[in-house]
Amino acid sequence: xxxxxxxxxxxxxxxxxxxxxxxxxxxxxxxxxxxxxxxxxxxxxxxxxxxxxxxxxxxxxxxxxxxxxxxxxxxxxxxxxxxxxxxxxxxxxxxxxxxxxxxxxxxxxxxxxxxxxxxxxxxxxxxxxxxxxxxxxxxxxxxxxxxxxxxxxxxxxxxxxxxxxxxxxxxxxxxxxxxxxxxxxxxxxxxxxxxxxxxxxxxxxxxxxxxxxxxxxxxxxxxxxxxxxxxxxxxxxxxxxxxxxxxxxxxxxxxxxxxxxxxxxxxxxxxxxxxxxxxxxxxxxxxxxxxxxxxxxxxxxxxxxxxxxxxxxxxxxxxxxxxxxxxxxxxxxxxxxxx
Ligand code: 13P
Ligand code: SF4
Numbered sequence: 318x319x320x321x322x323x324x325x326x327x328x329x330x331x332x333x334x335x336x337x338x339x340x341x342x343x344x345x346x347x348x349x350x351x352x353x354x355x356x357x358x359x360x361x362x363x364x365x366x367x368x369x370x371x372x373x374x375x376x377x378x379x380x381x382x383x384x385x386x387x388x389x390x391x392x393x394x395x396x397x398x399x400x401x402x403x404x405x406x407x408x409x410x411x412x413x414x415x416x417x418x419x420x421x422x423x424x425x426x427x428x429x430x431x432x433x434x435x436x437x438x439x440x441x442x443x444x445x446x447x448x449x450x451x452x453x454x455x456x457x458x459x460x461x462x463x464x465x466x467x468x469x470x471x472x473x474x475x476x477x478x479x480x481x482x483x484x485x486x487x488x489x490x491x492x493x494x495x496x497x498x499x500x501x502x503x504x505x506x507x508x509x510x511x512x513x514x515x516x517x518x519x520x521x522x523x524x525x526x527x528x529x530x531x532x533x534x535x536x537x538x539x540x541x542x543x544x545x546x547x548x549x550x551x552x553x554x555x556x557x558x559x560x561x562x563x564x565x566x567x568x569x570x571x572x573x574x575x576x577x578x579x580x581x582x583x584x585x586x587x588x589x590x591x592x593x594x595x596x597x598x599x600x601x602x603x604x605x606x607x608x609x610x611x612x613x614x615x616x617x618x619x620x621x622x623x624x625x626x627x628x629x630x631x632x633x634x635x636x637x638x639x640x641x642x643x644x645x646x647x648x649x650x651x652x653x654x655x656x
């Protein structure tokens with residue numbers, strides 16, 4: 318038997334270890350895929366057993382969109398929750414204000430959120446106390462609040478809106494001036510569309526994710542892809558909206574790109590939507606206007622958390638009835654106008 322020198326032995330051990338590591342790394346995606354498939358199977362099984370309905374916002378992770386019963390924008394998800402007759406529980410995979418709105422509109426249904434930490438920062442830019450201050454300053458002016466607000470703030474307003482129906486809601490009011498919050502960019506959009514005076518409350522409310530889109534980036538992309546059509550969300554700045562061919566809510570963007578207008582689109586909203594756009598429009602190309610535009614709050618919901626919510630009835634969404642009662646009036650007003 319020939320004995321290896323310590324150096325040769327170390328070299329051969331290192332070589333073997335390298336082979337093991339590369340085999341392990343090569344199998345990682347397979348292990349991940351198998352785990353995901355098992356998790357998906359478990360979720361679908363539990364969903365059936367517990368007669369659950371899974372609703373997911375257009376920004377949710379692709380794997381959550383794929384197991385959801387319905388994927389949509391904030392108003393569509395509210396409506397879908399209201400129409401539901403069979404389900405014993407609703408798993409609302411989105412951020413807090415959306416799940417809260419579904420709870421307020423459906424007092425008889427049990428609504429759960431996979432991650433209670435999924436909170437929209439914009440919704441916190443307008444506390445109820447600040448709405449009261451603005452109301453005192455403009456006592457005769459109606460207050461319209463974006464659904465991206467907390468229930469306490471909604472309880473103080475005349476009517477709610479989403480980005481899909483904000484123009485319709487403001488036009489429905491018998492007033493040339495409205496207080497509108499918390500998104501200053503959506504307020505600007507509504508003012509352009511309605512010709513009314515839209516006073517943003519607070520001054521400078523914004524979505525941190527949509528603020529990442531820049532007009533300059535879009536112009537550069539347009540130079541590179543001159544045939545591409547630009548579709549953006551009204552939470553983008555006026556500068557960005559001004560270079561877009563289409564401005565609309567997430568589901569309005571989905572419908573717009575489904576039409577015959579083009580084969581290539583530059584998309585100015587949270588990148589999670591690209592999953593749905595690609596899935597529904599094979600053969601079309603979707604370029605994020607900025608691929609770092611990720612809403613970290615939306616992404617807190619994961620398949621694992623959906624599974625645990627279903628298994629353990631985790632994270633029920635509750636709103637005190639004294640607040641829910643007032644907020645319900647503002648939300649129902651919106652729903653009835655938008656239908
Ligand atoms: P949509 O109502 O268009 O889905 O928008 C909700 C939202 O939070 C956008 O950032
Ligand atoms: Fe809130 Fe912006 Fe995230 Fe929408 S994308 S949930 S507005 S932080």
